[in-house]
Amino acid sequence: MGLIEKHWIKIPAVLYVVGFIVHNAYLSSFGSYEFQLVQAKYILSGFGAVGFSVICIVYTGIRVNLSNVSKSLTIDKVLPWSLRVISFPYVIYAILYGKELFEIGRDAKDSLILIGVLASLIAHAVVAFTILDIALMPGDNESRLKKTLSFLSRALSIPMLIVTLVIAWNIPEFSGVVKATTYFFFGYVGIAMSQDDKSLGIESNYTDPETKEKYENIYQVVFGIIAMFFVLWTVVGSYTKYIYPKIPVALGGAKLEFVSIKTKEKVYDSYLIQETKDWVMYIDKSSGQVEKIKTSLIEKIVFKDELPNQPLKRKE
Structure with a gap:
């Protein structure tokens, strides 16, 4: 709340800029653009895009030590974490498209349809148990149910990852949802790697070691801006094609x-x-x-x- 109170004036501006980019990226898929500056639609579109991102960030960060992400990069923690992350697109897909994976793949092989049904059921169960774990079972108690679920999550993570990649390869819509919802996981991993470097006293040199500090700082800022626009372009591409057109207009979409x-x-x-x-x-x-x-x-x-x-x- 303190962050919102401190930056409440900037929030509408950020929503407006994000909405402007998202909505014009969507219109460009039809060969059109909209450059009218005074458009309440942009704020609503920005609200939908930012809201969707916040939901993905919060869900991806469940049971992750955000103050030091590198502590979550152990096998016992990465496997359940990756299972939670790759399960989320199944739920988002079902909500936005109003159908399960096997319904859109009627022309696919029977084996792929069966795999899609099973994977979707597992994914929905994983997301439900993840949310219930936070809501009803706080703490790190070592109950028998907890241990069983922990074992199953580690055992299912790699098979679910393989199945998800196969389904995404065959269903473009699902592939787009996966791209739009799972990139936060890789962002957390990148943060962890950066924190490990700092804890070991390793400082990255982006330019020649003899470069003056002020030029090094300028390069880092420019590189950061380019990286931000690249990530935004990548994310917006998937969001505007597969997510934005399925969200109702009243919620910041373009259904x-x-x-x-x-x-x-x-x-x-x-x-x-x-x-x-x-x-x-x-x-x-x-x-x-x-x-x-x-x-x-x-x-x-x-x-x-x-x-x-x-x-x-x-x-x-």
Whole structure:
């Protein structure tokens, strides 16, 4: 709370910038952009992206010593930790897509479908037990149930990792969710490696050892900015393609709504992508094409209860 009180003025600005990047990255997949600076949509989109990231960070950090991550890099701790992390995308996928893995893979081999069902059940159980462990069983008690679950988590971690990679290879949507939710694990590992170097008195030299300190500091700042933009570009790519379009608009997403756009000449049954004061972008239901129409030409937009059944023709 103290952090929020101290930086409450900066929070809307951060949400706005993140939302601007996320929403324009999403629109770019349809070959469009939006550069109107005054858009409340950007803050809402930023809230959704930051909220999703916070959920992933908090979940990934369960039972991890954040003050010294390197202490969590032992076999007994890494295996259960990795199992918790790779189980989370299954739950996120089921929530966002409203279906389990085997439903989207009907054309796949029966063995892959069966593996997907089993892996999904295990993953849901792991996430449920992880949350219950925090809520109902605080501390490090050594009960028989605790020991059994600890043994199972170590035994299942490597097989689940292999199965997850196989499923992600065959299902692009699931692969995108995995990329968007598990990169925090590697961030924690990177922090641990950096802390180990510092504890051993090892200082990384990013430039020539004879470089003056002020230039070394400038290089580190520039390198940090480049690294931040690279990570942001990587994360936003997966988030905007597989997560953002599945989150309801009211929660900071861009879930498509089925509507009838009525003009004087015609009624367009379509899936609404973006509505601004100047234009409306939509996917025409009959043709599946992404189109734009001036807002001034529209008499009324009627929202209907129907889920999209046309493939989205995104710009590759």
